[in-house]
Amino acid sequence: xxxxxxxxxxxxxxxxxxxxxxxxxxxxxxxxxxxxxxxxxxxxxxxxxxxxxxxxxxxxxxxxxxxxxxxxxxxxxxxxxxxxxxxxxxxxxxxxxxxxxxxxxxxxxxxxxxxxxxxxxxxxxxxxxxxxxxxxxxxxxxxxxxxxxxxxxxxxxxxxxxxxxxxxxxxxxxxxxxxxxxxxxxxxxxxxxxxxxxxxxxxxxxxxxxxxxxxxxxxxxxxxxxxxxxxxxxxxxxxxxxxxxxxxxxxxxxxxxxxxxxxxxxxxxxxxxxxxxxxxxxxxxxxxxxxxxxxxxxxxxxxxxxxxxxxxxxxxxxxxxxxxxxxxxxxxxxxxxxxxxxxxxxx
Amino acid sequence: xxxxxxxxxxxxxxxxxxxxxxxxxxxxxxxxxxxxxxxxxxxxxxxxxxxxxxxxxxxxxxxxxxxxxxxxxxxxxxxxxxxxxxxxxxxxxxxxxxxxxxxxxxxxxxxxxxxxxxxxxxxxxxxxxxxxxxxxxxxxxxxxxxxxxx
Numbered sequence: 001x002x003x004x005x006x007x008x009x010x011x012x013x014x015x016x017x018x019x020x021x022x023x024x025x026x027x028x029x030x031x032x033x034x035x036x037x038x039x040x041x042x043x044x045x046x047x048x049x050x051x052x053x054x055x056x057x058x059x060x061x062x063x064x065x066x067x068x069x070x071x072x073x074x075x076x077x078x079x080x081x082x083x084x085x086x087x088x089x090x091x092x093x094x095x096x097x098x099x100x101x102x103x104x105x106x107x108x109x110x111x112x113x114x115x116x117x118x119x120x121x122x123x124x125x126x127x128x129x130x131x132x133x134x135x136x137x138x139x140x141x142x143x144x145x146x147x148x149x150x151x152x153x154x155x156x157x158x159x160x161x162x163x164x165x166x167x168x169x170x171x172x173x174x175x176x177x178x179x180x181x182x183x184x185x186x187x188x189x190x191x192x193x194x195x196x197x198x199x200x201x202x203x204x205x206x207x208x209x210x211x212x213x214x215x216x217x218x219x220x221x222x223x224x225x226x227x228x229x230x231x232x233x234x235x236x237x238x239x240x241x242x243x244x245x246x247x248x249x250x251x252x253x254x255x256x257x258x259x260x261x262x263x264x265x266x267x268x269x270x271x272x273x274x275x276x277x278x279x280x281x282x283x284x285x286x287x288x289x290x291x292x293x294x295x296x297x298x299x300x301x302x303x304x305x306x307x308x309x310x311x312x313x314x315x316x317x318x319x320x321x322x323x324x325x326x327x328x329x330x331x332x333x334x335x336x337x338x339x340x341x342x343x344x345x346x347x
Numbered sequence: 348x349x350x351x352x353x354x355x356x357x358x359x360x361x362x363x364x365x366x367x368x369x370x371x372x373x374x375x376x377x378x379x380x381x382x383x384x385x386x387x388x389x390x391x392x393x394x395x396x397x398x399x400x401x402x403x404x405x406x407x408x409x410x411x412x413x414x415x416x417x418x419x420x421x422x423x424x425x426x427x428x429x430x431x432x433x434x435x436x437x438x439x440x441x442x443x444x445x446x447x448x449x450x451x452x453x454x455x456x457x458x459x460x461x462x463x464x465x466x467x468x469x470x471x472x473x474x475x476x477x478x479x480x481x482x483x484x485x486x487x488x489x490x491x492x493x494x495x496x497x
Contacts, residue, residue, distance in 0.1 A: 071457075073457075073459070073460075074417065074418075074456075074457045074458055074459055074462070075418055075456045075457045075458070091457060092457050114417075114418045114433060114456075115414070115416075115417045115418045115433045115434050115435075116417055116418065117417055117459075118416070120417070243435060243436050244433060244435075244436065246435070247434075247435030247436065248433065248434040248435035249435075251435075252435060252436075252437075258434070258435050259414070259415045259416065259434045259435060260416075260434060260435075262415075
């Protein structure tokens with residue numbers, strides 16, 4: 001027998017073995033392809049390191065948008081403004097998959113819900129949702145009506161000192177019985193939205209029905225009017241949102257002394273603010289200061305929340321809270337001035 | 348023969364007895380009556396303040412976690428404690444310190460590059476383990492020096 005030759009059966013077996021190996025490899029690759037994770041990978045990093053990557057997403061109305069979220073550094077959170085999907089935490093080393101469904105076209109803003117660093121509040125991204133029906137058409141949402149502060153022509157950047165301030169902290173329950181004797185327009189929503197408490201106090205001071213009231217009692221009356229515009233559930237909702245989104249700068253008691261404000265420049269506003277250099281950046285405003293707070297109408301405060309800015313690090317919340325949620329927050333801000341007793345029924 | 352060997356073994360027996368006493372003797376520490384304690388812990392990158400909590404066994408311990416810069420957490424080894432809070436919020440929890448010993452406090456939220464080193468400790472009762480090991484070390488020292496005095 002020739003020693004250098006391989007038996008034909010052995011060669012056939014070796015070829016078969018190789019073929020089987022290749023087939024198995026192809027199967028494994030196919031299985032891996034079929035089992036691949038679906039969705040858009042969105043990485044979260046501290047804003048100094050890039051924030052959301054990518055920060056712009058696209059979606060269609062009625063088609064689920066799958067996202068795979070992962071953090072590159074610290075714990076972040078993910079939520080979409082004006083959307084009812086609950087916020088999720090995004091942790092390093094762990095994919096978080098969520099599916100979003102939009103039923104209205106428009107531009108949605110997603111934002112970080114965990115204080116991940118000094119510039120946490122800058123961590124925003126947008127999802128552009130177009131109508132599924134007409135690709136290419138602009139599929140924009142119906143233009144929203146302008147916010148109230150623009151309709152009323154309020155300059156939200158101008159100072160708004162209160163013309164009069166109370167001696168102490170007005171208590172609303174003193175007035176529960178007295179509100180009924182007033183002209184009806186003071187109790188309307190329109191009056192409340194467009195007038196500051198100090199304007200209401202000055203107008204009421206001229207009312208014959210209020211002549212018998214002392215200044216302090218009149219302030220209690222104003223507090224009672226303001227209380228009548230809110231409800232316990234609204235204040236509770238707003239308190240939670242305030243503590244989560246606002247208290248780190250404005251302070252849990254609204255005094256503008258939140259933990260993030262400690263690193264900010266004082267009123268002069270030329271030092272490093274929230275880790276950035278800039279001119280005109282100031283500390284967050286204090287809701288505990290009656291001179292500023294009682295001179296602000298609900299429409300003005302809502303405008304500040306919606307637009308942000310004012311030369312401070314205040315982010316804009318318009319794309320995140322809807323109008324009613326913003327108004328609930330405004331109602332909550334007045335509790336830093338007034339003592340409400342919401343057990344009392346005014347009607 | 349027996350006499351000399353007993354003479355040689357006796358000091359070692361005494362030392363062994365001493366070691367057993369150090370290990371097992373109940374310490375004459377008056378047990379404090381359990382009471383309620385409240386700690387406000389300010390957390391910032393990358394430390395707790397205060398970082399050491401001393402309580403007595405049986406105390407009702409309330410911990411308030413108040414982060415000062417970014418989101419932080421707090422968990423305690425061997426105790427069912429896990430808190431998380433964003434700055435501006437205070438998370439609190441009450442538990443009974445029914446396990447004596449020293450337990451590590453750890454940050455449970457990835458808060459930055461030094462996050463793994465953000466720890467503290469909860470000390471329940473006196474550090475008996477430390478005292479007993481010091482006593483045992485003294486006994487061992489005596490045993491080491493014993494042959495020199497023969």
